[in-house]
Amino acid sequence: MSQKIPKLTVVGAGPGDVDLITLKAIKVLKSADVVLYDALVNEELLDYINPNAEQIFVGKRRGCYRYQQEQINDLIVARAKSHGHVVRLKGGDPFIFGRGAEEMEYVANYGIETAMVPGISSSLAVPAYQNIPLTKRGSSESFWVITGTTKEHKLSNDVALAAKSNATVVVLMGMGKLPEIIKLFQQENKNNLPVAIIQNGTRTNEKVGIGTVDTIVEIVEKRELSNPAIIILGEVVNHRAILSEVKQDYSRVLMQ
Template sequence: MILNKTTKGFKEPKITLVGAGPGDPELITMKGANALKTADVVLYDALVNEALLNYASPDAIKIYVGKRSGAHSYSQAAVNKLMVDYAMNYGHVVRLKGGDPFVFGRGYEELDFALNYSIPTQVIPGLSSSISVPGLQQIPVTHRGLSESFWVVTGTTASGEMSSDLYEAVRTKATVVVLMGLNKIAEIVKLFQNEGKNKLPVACIQSGSMEDEKLAIGIVDTIEELVIEKNIKAPALLIFGEVVSLHPSFQPIKDFYRTLQEEQ
């Protein structure tokens, strides 16, 4: 039943899209945490740390609508409808999404759907894993003398294909951060090799900012083998670029290739 203004206890519908950050619950913004405190309903995704639900009232309804690649429990259309239905019936819905809602989070689709029903909406940005996860590992996505720009590219499109943007990105000197690309790592590595970038530094980070975080640091020619060796699984991101050489563990790799060149 949809409540109306004559219904006792009626609350005006409202939807807030909140970015939860990369995983560590302390990396949500203060504004995002405050929004959770006023939520009547929280719809949260698979990459959201459930510890964040502690910010919400014990009386708030909390619903998992997680979507992972290859194992979608809810279609986007179903999530959109749930979001609107709960707003109309219960009041303030916080749509809690991993990272930032507008960086491969389909946030605007949800915002647009809500606006079709004239429901007031608000967006609270979150720390995107594309920048924050490398940063936590002391890998800057830009650095004077090494990288003047960066690309953030999805490794796998909605159709399951590799993003065509990657073909352009690999030709640049920019840092290339690939999200959702672990299952395409062999194809992505091949693109860089075809451009003669076999020794370009690469990092692969699983579950960035979390206790179970895993890291592999290497070069284009070795990263696939290192990912297998360290048993890195999704969710993980890949960082291709000279900035990766700034990571402390890359120094032994530098020394190895310097020695190799001197011997030749």
């Protein structure tokens, strides 16, 4: 039997709802010899993997690292050389705070072929599932997607810049920095700016908290919201309430 050609394909699994993975991603999973998957990947997706493929959980959550990043990089190279096609299955889109680019660069240095299948980013899909558009005429002309915690475990300086703009601001991995984020918006006199926090977005155990810059910290405590969660700050959050009111009005008309 001829030796398989080493290859890495980085695949985006989407935000959590299994139906939001792409057809191309499913095809790649069926062709895999080895699949390395993260903690944020919905395990129902493992049913789509080639049944003969080796599955390795390399999950990483804050404070819980089954594998360090360097170990994951080395594991990809080793399995590609010994098994052939390695698929790195990552939550959301691997190129949006997913370290997919870093893994591809590392592997390419060993002369291994690389490919990438984009995923639906949680930064877009999670607000959308709660009827929150990131842009809307008259409310927001642009949006920022920012990591809440940098490599140095500090709040990104971009949050302060975003707070000065009229854009919708989406913060990923920011729950541990929420008080700092809120303070920056208060300093810009945006105390009444709508805020949404969505935990486990697009999944069956999704939890939502809606408030303003001044009230959201209290709402988070009351609803016991925690990671993994997304923070959305902007007037577009009000679209959710507007839609709800329209639906209620329509229901009352039908009942008359």
